[in-house]
Amino acid sequence: MPLRLPVYHPPDFTRPDLATAPLAVFEAVAQDGVAPESYHATSIFPEYLHVAPGKWQLLEESRMDCVVRRGADERLEVVEFRRLRRGDQVALGRHEDGRDGIYVHDDGFRLAAQPQEKFAFRTLTTRESSFSFDYDELYALLAHERQAGFVLWVLGPALAFDRDARQAFARLVRAGYVHGLLAGNALPTHDLEAALHGTALGQEIYRKQPVAQGHYKHLDTLNQLRALGSIERAVARGLVREGIVHALVEKHIPYVFAGSIRDDGPLPEVIADVYAAQDAMRALARRATTVVCLATQLHTIATGNMTPSYRVLPDGSLRPVYFYSVDMSEFAAQKLINRGSLSTRAILTNVQDFVVTLERGLRG
Structure with missing residues (x-):
């Protein structure tokens, strides 16, 4: 049977909490290879930064444990700490729900959830699981x-x-x-x-x-x-x-x-x-x-x-x-x-x- 990839559902940025969210804050790097305090660390999920009123920008090439750098052309890129240079603009914020102008979207593909019993056997993957x-x-x-x-x-x-x-x-x-x-x-x-x-x-x-x-x-x-x-x-x-x-x-x-x-x-x-x-x-x-x-x-x-x-x-x-x-x-x-x-x-x-x-x- 041919594979059907799940459809991606982006966040609803008209939601009150996101519609009123502040813009993402950036701070300049003071020392090569060292991010400012309160830097935002990226994850494996799609992440959006509020870069202008009503405009949320997706990080297109993300990966975990990196930081977000804003270039002179306003483009956002995900980079390792070792690539930071003095003067680079780095996103700040430890909250992922929009309150820092950063939203981490962890359920965009919305795979169908299976009903769960309150008590059940074999809920973890082990060598006894069927594959x-x-x-x-x-x-x-x-x-x-x-x-x-x-x-x-x-x-x-x-x-x-x-x-x-x-x-x-x-x-x-x-x-x-x-x-x-x-x-x-x-x-x-x-x-x-x-x-x-x-x-x-x-x-x-x-x-x-x-x-x-x-x-x-x-x-x-x-x-x-x-x-x-x-x-x-x-x-x-x-x-x-x-x-x-x-x-x-x-x-x-x-x-x-x-x-x-x-x-x-x-x-x-x-x-x-x-x-x-x-x-x-x-x-x-x-x-x-x-x-x-x-x-x-x-x-x-x-x-x-x-x-x-x-x-x-x-x-x-x-x-x-x-x-x-x-x-x-x-x-x-x-x-x-x-x-x-x-x-x-x-x-x-x-x-x-x-x-x-x-x-x-x-x-x-």
């Missing part, structure tokens, strides 16, 4: 997004440890269901190790048998790639012939591999500067209409911090951004939600099984 419906929803969503959206995947290394999962995800890439990818050094390293040696961290990716001197395999992979100078060169020369990374390069899918304090090597494409990596990740996150995160808690939370619950389309209309967290750990899913990604949908399962099942379902 058949979630898969069916995801099939419909990805079929829609393949043509009309931007699907951003956030991958942990577990996906590279299994033969069938690697092959299934590579098929998703080639079928057009992957428009961008975020990961650390581990995912591409072990995927390339599998392509070169048939192992991941020294263990065969099908039979799970350790190989002789297996602990060298990922280091040998890193060394080979570093000697060549790039992943693309390894693919072009035929050294890497299959796998997730091979499919990304083959289909020219943009990716960001962000460095970590614990990295080996790392691969040539890994961005070691944390803020350069953050900027590169944000560039893809701001294009996303659906985000699917697989077994990588820290990268999932980081991406959640960058991703609002809505996207403004070229015609000015708003649509929801769908955010999925797939993990075996209930704690991982709950921690993401507890960090502010309130629109997250959790599927609690092994990510290798998830990708294989998802790819089969999308094939029909």
Whole structure:
């Protein structure tokens, strides 16, 4: 069944409390990188600032834990604290109901509420929850997004440890269901190790048998790639012939591999500067209409911090951004939600099984 995106309902600014709301207040930054006291911190929801009598301006590219800067052309932009410069005009206000000229609209898509019993079992998502419906929803969503959206995947290394999962995800890439990818050094390293040696961290990716001197395999992979100078060169020369990374390069899918304090090597494409990596990740996150995160808690939370619950389309209309967290750990899913990604949908399962099942379902 074709997906029908929910319709966005903007706030009613004729309501007495909003019609009489004051204009948003701005104050100049006194020190680079430091916001004025009482600055307004943004959220994942659509936010409107009262910038002139009767005129409420939507923040078009928002994300949580940032501030609102007003430019010389009166345009409002959401920026990190580190981007503030002396003299910048920053919005003030800690109330989100309009009384500071700032309104946070958290129910714009008005999904149908299910009637709730006062006492009921199984009201939380756990590993015992049924997920058949979630898969069916995801099939419909990805079929829609393949043509009309931007699907951003956030991958942990577990996906590279299994033969069938690697092959299934590579098929998703080639079928057009992957428009961008975020990961650390581990995912591409072990995927390339599998392509070169048939192992991941020294263990065969099908039979799970350790190989002789297996602990060298990922280091040998890193060394080979570093000697060549790039992943693309390894693919072009035929050294890497299959796998997730091979499919990304083959289909020219943009990716960001962000460095970590614990990295080996790392691969040539890994961005070691944390803020350069953050900027590169944000560039893809701001294009996303659906985000699917697989077994990588820290990268999932980081991406959640960058991703609002809505996207403004070229015609000015708003649509929801769908955010999925797939993990075996209930704690991982709950921690993401507890960090502010309130629109997250959790599927609690092994990510290798998830990708294989998802790819089969999308094939029909």
